[in-house]
Amino acid sequence: MTALELRHLSVTLRGRAVLRDVSLRVAPGELVGLIGPNGAGKTTLMRAALGLVPFEGESSLAAMPPATRARTAAWLPQAREIAWPVTVERLVMLGRLPHLAAGQRPTAQDRAAVDAALAATGLAQFRHRTATRLSGGEQARALIARALAQEAPLILADEPTAGLDPAHQIATMQRFRALADAGRAALVSIHDLGLAVRHCTRLVMLDAGRLVADGAPGRVMTPERLAQVFHVRGYFADTAEGPVFQSLDLLEKVE
Numbered sequence: 493m494t495a496l497e498l499r500h501l502s503v504t505l506r507g508r509a510v511l512r513d514v515s516l517r518v519a520p521g522e523l524v525g526l527i528g529p530n531g532a533g534k535t536t537l538m539r540a541a542l543g544l545v546p547f548e549g550e551s552s553l554a555a556m557p558p559a560t561r562a563r564t565a566a567w568l569p570q571a572r573e574i575a576w577p578v579t580v581e582r583l584v585m586l587g588r589l590p591h592l593a594a595g596q597r598p599t600a601q602d603r604a605a606v607d608a609a610l611a612a613t614g615l616a617q618f619r620h621r622t623a624t625r626l627s628g629g630e631q632a633r634a635l636i637a638r639a640l641a642q643e644a645p646l647i648l649a650d651e652p653t654a655g656l657d658p659a660h661q662i663a664t665m666q667r668f669r670a671l672a673d674a675g676r677a678a679l680v681s682i683h684d685l686g687l688a689v690r691h692c693t694r695l696v697m698l699d700a701g702r703l704v705a706d707g708a709p710g711r712v713m714t715p716e717r718l719a720q721v722f723h724v725r726g727y728f729a730d731t732a733e734g735p736v737f738q739s740l741d742l743l744e745k746v747e
């Protein structure tokens with residue numbers, strides 16, 4: 493079974509090839525970390541997969557009718573700003589829209605999904621607070637809660653841990669991993685390579701729009717790739733608690 497299949501995906505923006513011939517499959521049970529330096533094409537890959545930017549090639553998700561796609565995949569974009577002064581609870585309930593007919597009131601099941609998402613993101617005590625009055629990290633968690641409330645079989649999240657404190661970074665990755673362990677699938681872009689190595693079941697590395705490695709975290713994250721792609725040196729260890737990685741030094745000046 494496949495949750496997402498991309499075949500020979502290429503994207504050209506303003507005449508520049510920003511994604512080149514990327515093929516990728518995500519299966520139920522996988523938490524796939526999309527890693528790569530700034531500008532590597534991580535956001536573009538996810539946006540193309542969703543059909544939000546024109547692309548060449550095939551995406552199983554973009555090929556779906558919009559209503560089916562909305563029930564199949566939850567999307568957490570990179571921008572975390574909340575523009576509307578609605579309560580946190582209402583914001584998270586927006587994640588249930590794909591399940592509601594036009595004008596239909598939320599059911600007990602919808603409310604239960606919202607409660608679970610608020611609890612999972614540690615926001616239950618803020619449910620009646622206006623979302624624009626949350627801190628930056630709390631707003632980020634409210635948007636994660638909205639994506640979780642959608643209860644889609646696949647979640648695509650662009651840097652879901654950005655701006656979160658360490659406890660909430662870990663909680664977010666553990667939540668995605670729990671979804672995967674329960675048979676759903678997640679594709680998350682992530683800059684924290686330590687978190688990626690520790691929590692993802694698989695890593696996909698992009699560099700300059702190309703897929704350069706795909707596999708188990710320990711196989712993808714090698715000192716050689718770290719040097720070639722990220723221009724850093726790192727510390728790797730296989731511990732009783734699982735793989736550990738920490739970036740240490742720059743290998744050369746990054747422009």
Ligand SMILES: Nc1ncnc2c1ncn2[C@@H]1O[C@H](COP(=O)(O)OP(=O)(O)OP(=O)(O)O)[C@@H](O)[C@H]1O
Pocket residue numbers: 505506508510528529530531532533534535536537
């Ligand atoms: N609308 C656009 N027009 C032209 N170029 C764009 C556009 N959007 C993105 N790009 C370029 O495409 C490349 C890939 O961008 P993308 O946002 O996918 O990278 P990323 O890996 O997500 O980066 P980051 O880690 O910085 O978020 C970058 O070089 C970027 O400048």
